[in-house]
Amino acid sequence: MSGSVDITHGGAIAVDPEALRSVASALLAIAPTFALAGAAIRRTYNHVLGVPGIIGRVDMGALWASGDRADAMSQECQSAAQNTFLMADVYELVETRAELAALAIADGAAADALSARIAELEASDPRVTEMETWLLAGWKDGRYEGLAEQQLQIPGVFDASWLFLLAAGIGTRRLGAIRSGDTLSGHGDAVSVAPVKTSSPIAPPTSLAEAFRRFPDTKGAQFKVENYTMPDGSHRFVLYAKGTGSPWYGLGEPLDMKSNLELYTGQESASYQATLDVLKAAGAQPGDRVDIYAHSQAAINAAYLSSQSEYDVKVQVTAGSPVHPTLNEDQLLIELRHTDDVVSSLAGGGAPGGSGSPDSFVASRVGDPEYRPHDLLLKTHYLDTYIETAEMVDASGDVRLHAIEENWRELNEAVSIEATEYEAERE
Known part of the structure; x- marks a missing residue:
């Protein structure tokens, strides 16, 4: 970090959780488009197979591979979206705990709401609390x-x-x-x-x-x-x-x-x-x-x-x-x-x-x-x-x-x- 500047949303949080969820939602939205593209490429491949004399002028291997790549992109978008949603939950957990600790006065309703959200995030995926521990450790060390x-x-x-x-x-x-x-x-x-x-x-x-x-x-x-x-x-x-x-x-x-x-x-x-x-x-x-x-x-x-x-x-x-x-x-x-x-x-x-x-x-x-x-x-x-x-x-x-x-x-x-x-x- 001595040779460059590190920009975060604050402390251990790199990006605002809601901004991450927007990115994750966009990735999920585009995944079906790649799946449709893969299906269309395979239909084209099968159509070309039935056209006499055209096979020699089309790289059939590349055509099929492009369909595979479109399917892979669909899977990658879904996987990236799931991981991004997970990271957003981790960031929100860190932020919510900090918000609970920062309450200046005893606001029972606010504290209860924050505590309930913390419990919800902890129960959503066992990796959330594990990643929170890792994230905070890295921040404290640096x-x-x-x-x-x-x-x-x-x-x-x-x-x-x-x-x-x-x-x-x-x-x-x-x-x-x-x-x-x-x-x-x-x-x-x-x-x-x-x-x-x-x-x-x-x-x-x-x-x-x-x-x-x-x-x-x-x-x-x-x-x-x-x-x-x-x-x-x-x-x-x-x-x-x-x-x-x-x-x-x-x-x-x-x-x-x-x-x-x-x-x-x-x-x-x-x-x-x-x-x-x-x-x-x-x-x-x-x-x-x-x-x-x-x-x-x-x-x-x-x-x-x-x-x-x-x-x-x-x-x-x-x-x-x-x-x-x-x-x-x-x-x-x-x-x-x-x-x-x-x-x-x-x-x-x-x-x-x-x-x-x-x-x-x-x-x-x-x-x-x-x-x-x-x-x-x-x-x-x-x-x-x-x-x-x-x-x-x-x-x-x-x-x-x-x-x-x-x-x-x-x-x-x-x-x-x-x-x-x-x-x-x-x-």
Whole structure:
């Protein structure tokens, strides 16, 4: 995986189960067509046998073989359909167990329905649970690939490589899982936000890599908001939010280690308050559509903005997020993760099941396959390294990119675009 990017629906699930069932149904539908073709070829063969003088001009062996091949294709379609239905059941079993585990509150009816579906899937075929075990084992083995080998050490001076494994252990305990209905508690530190630069982009992004390159570049700015005025007069907003900007605790920078700790433990932070204030300053009103591109700490804010704010968040694209959110089926979630990124490992390698719409996906790879002293700088967590991953996803041709591409096409209908960069400071 170090040489390429691995794209899945989420965790152990390669493709959304319903998408697989659609493929299986299509295979079943076409199987009889091949059978009919085989029968027609044999009728033709028998007819040719009865026509004097034509046999020498027709390759009878090839004609008969084509009939055999048509019959074989019919059988192959049926077999492939059955195996695809089986794999869809395995993926659904993984996803349903994850959904049951992610219930934020005791919803007896929902839990009973999920449990009943799990029992139904388990009883449908003994191979389902066996394949589930194999699938999860493969996912667990690969979700931290390259992490333990990071060179967080200077020989003879110190060796803190254990910190990477500790982070992975914390994530594995599901502290990085944001379940449906989770909200932040308390109140974060007060902040002030100020616009520092405005511009007028001519179009929305056309690729994931371009979107991440649109992050604010003015010194001190952590946020950028694009305000799209649509033909009907409505407004749509796109938020680009940087990650942790300071290693200190509770000083001026709101995206600091204090906010990291607060967010990861479910408390409201100065950086979350800054995110709300920036959107308000940009003109976003309750109910307005907001798409989010976020790196690192900002991805936690994006998750809670999606689950507890008054904004309509339908698109959430994150890089190196220390959490994994559970989103609704009408919300598109795209996560870029490096298996050797210590910050991303705080999410526990993501979740075994998918999250968000059927077009949602997780793209992962080993961000920095070579183990060198620069691992001390957490290079694999850098936004630039994730932009390289985004470029690989853009070039993959994965059909699930169509959903985000359609979103960009919708934004391209805007009659005007105004972009503003903001600097936030803890008061």
